Amino acid sequence: MRFIFLFTLISVSFLGFYNCKKQNDLIEQKIVDSLFYTQAEKSIIFSADSTTPFTCLSALDSQQLQILKKTSRNVKTNNDTTNYLVHRMYRTLFQNQGLTNLAAPEIGINRNIIIVQRLDKTGSPYELMINPKITQHSTSTTVYAETCITLPGAYPANVDRYNLIFVEYYDLQGVLHSEMIENQTAATVQHAMTHLGGGVLPLTIDPLAFTGQEIDSIMSDADSIPMRIFLTTIHSDSLILRKQSIDVRPDSNDLVLMTLIKRMRAALATTTGVGIAAPQVGINRNIIWVKRLDKTGKPFEVYLNPKIVMTSSNTILFNGDGCLSVPGVNGRTQRWAAVGIEYDLLDGTHHTEVVQGTSSTNFTAVIFQHEIDHLNGILFIDRIAKLLQTK
Ligand SMILES: [Zn+2]
Ligand SMILES: [Zn+2]
Known part of the structure; x- marks a missing residue:
């Protein structure tokens, strides 16, 4: 060898x-x-007959995570135990539909064995790589949205992978193979090999990633189709409208984010409204559309993660505040005369701006306050109530 x-x-x-x-x-x-395999390893490998799949570890379990974090060691080829282990690893892969790779640590054996689906070959066969090594790689990378069997229920995380790698590995007979692998398959090999190094994936659960429920709701129709506007008159809708929203990660390549933004705009276009916030279409995320009455052409603009960071010392009474989510109600609200806001744009840039305008023709400062309120579960009717209380 x-x-x-x-x-x-x-x-x-x-x-x-x-x-x-x-x-x-x-x-x-x-x-x-x-x-040589330890007794502990053998007890896992031979825990069932060779056609029985292994149970995969979960990185969400602290004890199993410790195993996943260990660095793996090489194995013997031309070896009955390795053969048995590999056989059961194949069974494990075939049992989990859609799984494109499996590394031995994922089933609790810290050994350098991976099986990867060769999307670069006819029929996309699953191939074994024993004691694999990446000997060279390109400098260029591509971001892949990856999931992992050890992160059940997690949504795809974006991971940088080399576009091209040279890999050396052995087969079961101990024959050395040396190959150049590219693109998606190269990414799959890199994912699997990360496990061998004790990497619990560069995958962490992104706290800002859209949830499955959000994705289902956003992606239920084409991006030109308006999302339904949630109403306070519907109990389940009002619960969403009253919730605190969370930030989004600015990314114009994020299909879900872009679809949400476009469908919010489409929903707004079905009304005479001058602004809309994501909770109004049932998504508790910090996104608002605002009609910039203070700009030439009065364009609609989208803002991500907007926050009021400063306010003027004086307030004004604004006549005719109203909301797409509160049908049939208009009122006089107490608003800041001007606000300092911070927000992100889709290109990832962060901005600070002072917004004024509280007149009947340019009430941009009021629109921002109204929409940012939505992100904090506050409705314009709360601002009326406050005024009445202070009278
Ligand atoms: Zn994995
Ligand atoms: Zn509103």
Whole structure:
């Protein structure tokens, strides 16, 4: 086996300097020993017959996470235990539909074995790579949205992968293979190999990632189709309208985010409204559309994660405040005469701006206050009530 031989050569040249053969033998013995499976490993591998899939570990379980975080060791080829382990790993892959790769640590064995689906080959076969090594890679990378069997229920996380890799690996017979692999398959190999290094994926659960429920609701129709406007007169809608919203990650390549923004705009276009906030279409995210009455052409603009960070010292009474979500009600509200706001744009840039305008023709400052209120579960009717109380 060539890899042992190589390793021995390195040891010999290093230790030869000290001319210490005894120590050299000891190290060589240790390397050979590490190839043998421990009793603990064998008890997992032979826990069932060779056609029974393994149970995959979960990175969400703290004890199993410790196993996933360990660095894996090489294995022997031409070995019955390895054959048995690989056989059950294949069964595990086939049992989990849609799974494109499996690394031994994911089933609790910290050994350098991966199986990957070769999307670059006819028929997309699953191929085994024993003791794989990436010997070279491109500098260019592509971001892939990846999931992992050890993160059940997590949504895809964006991970950078090299576009091209050179991989050396062994098959079950101990034959060395050396290959150049590109694109999606290269990404799959890199994902699987991350597990061998004890990487619990560069995948973390993104707290800002859209939830499955949000995705279902946003992606239920084309981006030109208005989302339904939630109303305070419907109990379940009012619960959403009263919830605190959370930020989004600005990203014009995020299909879900872009669809949400477009469908909010489409919903607003069905009305005579001058602004809309994401909770009004049932999504508790910090996104608002505002008609910029203070700008030439009065364009509608979208703002992500807007916050009021400053206010004028004086307030005004604004006549005729109203809301698409509160049908049939208009009222006089108390508003700041001007507000300092911060927000993100889709290109990821962060902005600070002072917005004025509280007149009947330019009430941009009021629109911002009204829409940002929505993100905090506040409705314009609350502003009326407050005024009455302070009278
Ligand atoms: Zn994985
Ligand atoms: Zn409103």
